[in-house]
Amino acid sequence: MTSRKQRVLLGMSGGVDSSVAGHLLREQGYDVVGVTMKVWPQDCITRAEDKCCGPQAVADARGVAHALGIPHYVVDEADQFEKLVIDYFSSEYQAGRTPNPCVMCNEKLKFGNLWRKAEALDCDFIATGHYAIIEDQADRAVLRKGIDQRKDQSYFLFSLQQPQLRRALTPLGKMSKPEIRAIARKLGLKVADKADSQEICFVPGQDYKAFLRSHLPESEFHRGGVYDLNGRFLGRHDGIEMFTIGQRKGLPGGSARPRYVVDLDPETNRVIVGSVEDLLVEEFEIDRVNWVSRVAADDPIEATIKIRYNHRGTPATLTPLSRNRLCVRLHEAQKAITPGQAAVFYDNDLVLGGGWICRQAAAVAA
Numbered sequence: 001m002t003s004r005k006q007r008v009l010l011g012m013s014g015g016v017d018s019s020v021a022g023h024l025l026r027e028q029g030y031d032v033v034g035v036t037m038k039v040w041p042q043d044c045i046t047r048a049e050d051k052c053c054g055p056q057a058v059a060d061a062r063g064v065a066h067a068l069g070i071p072h073y074v075v076d077e078a079d080q081f082e083k084l085v086i087d088y089f090s091s092e093y094q095a096g097r098t099p100n101p102c103v104m105c106n107e108k109l110k111f112g113n114l115w116r117k118a119e120a121l122d123c124d125f126i127a128t129g130h131y132a133i134i135e136d137q138a139d140r141a142v143l144r145k146g147i148d149q150r151k152d153q154s155y156f157l158f159s160l161q162q163p164q165l166r167r168a169l170t171p172l173g174k175m176s177k178p179e180i181r182a183i184a185r186k187l188g189l190k191v192a193d194k195a196d197s198q199e200i201c202f203v204p205g206q207d208y209k210a211f212l213r214s215h216l217p218e219s220e221f222h223r224g225g226v227y228d229l230n231g232r233f234l235g236r237h238d239g240i241e242m243f244t245i246g247q248r249k250g251l252p253g254g255s256a257r258p259r260y261v262v263d264l265d266p267e268t269n270r271v272i273v274g275s276v277e278d279l280l281v282e283e284f285e286i287d288r289v290n291w292v293s294r295v296a297a298d299d300p301i302e303a304t305i306k307i308r309y310n311h312r313g314t315p316a317t318l319t320p321l322s323r324n325r326l327c328v329r330l331h332e333a334q335k336a337i338t339p340g341q342a343a344v345f346y347d348n349d350l351v352l353g354g355g356w357i358c359r360q361a362a363a364v365a366a
Helices: 018-029 056-067 080-092 101-120 162-166 177-187 208-215
Strands: 007-011 030-039 072-076 125-127 132-137 141-145 224-228 233-239 262-267 270-276 280-291 301-304 313-323 325-335 342-347 350-357
Touching: 007 018, 007 101, 018 030, 018 056, 018 177, 030 056, 030 101, 056 072, 072 101, 080 162, 080 208, 101 125, 101 162, 132 162, 141 162
Parallel strands: 007 030, 007 125, 030 072, 224 270
Antiparallel strands: 132 141, 141 350, 224 233, 262 270, 280 325, 280 350, 301 313, 301 342, 313 325, 342 350
């Protein structure tokens, strides 16, 4: 009696990456089942042709699945996406923080709720088209950067727990984007030259302010004043939701030097502005720390930390304050440390862990 092939539930966005991932998994001997999450509500303003959450994505994914000879399902996750991602996105801005919805979507939906569908289909793994490497070692799964440094997406996976990592496959981690497109062309896939999505899937044109205005009632915006670091009133604003650390546009004029948002005070609804030098931070704290590729540290460790996805990374000393909280001391001050953003720390290409930047302990460098 022959044993069955290991079955993989592949998240298909309709893009070239997840499409080629399906082909590679089949080549590796897996029984592949494609699934596309429908995450757009009926009144979603982003139901555009190029959105990974839009109807065209479903059509593209279905076409690729047919070409690869794998079954394809559509899972309606619109309600959960609204609760777990969009509501989080809005509430973080209302609290004076800048959210990272892609991390939350990966943790809660792609590697979270979707597992129920995988179990129902008797799948052993969930696979995606992320550019990251997951290795299942004896005592734990470890997460590494994808070898294509320009496309590496390990940052977005830092919050996955060990059970999620152990059942996750990322077949593109050791490949480059040009290689992926070449494979798609060779296979004759129509998505071979489809443009990459560079935006948050539910925020058209990266205009998060327009999205918030469409999503939140006027009464829920936290209006207040704009002040400098000396407490001098400079003008009124229409809501702290409209600002993020490092922002320059939309601030009152009349200054000889450019002004930047250096902090937001959700208690008083104040927007605090200063010079570019005032954006420099040497020390801050992160909470809800998730240790990924090692056990939690009891003593200070040295690591390279990324304070946002497109940050190059910088050396830092991480000092545990508790199991889920760290003090980060940067060896060189960095601009615009932003509460609500993820800070992910690495040992070379190994993701040690990550957490969420707190407001309370941020300190302006002297």
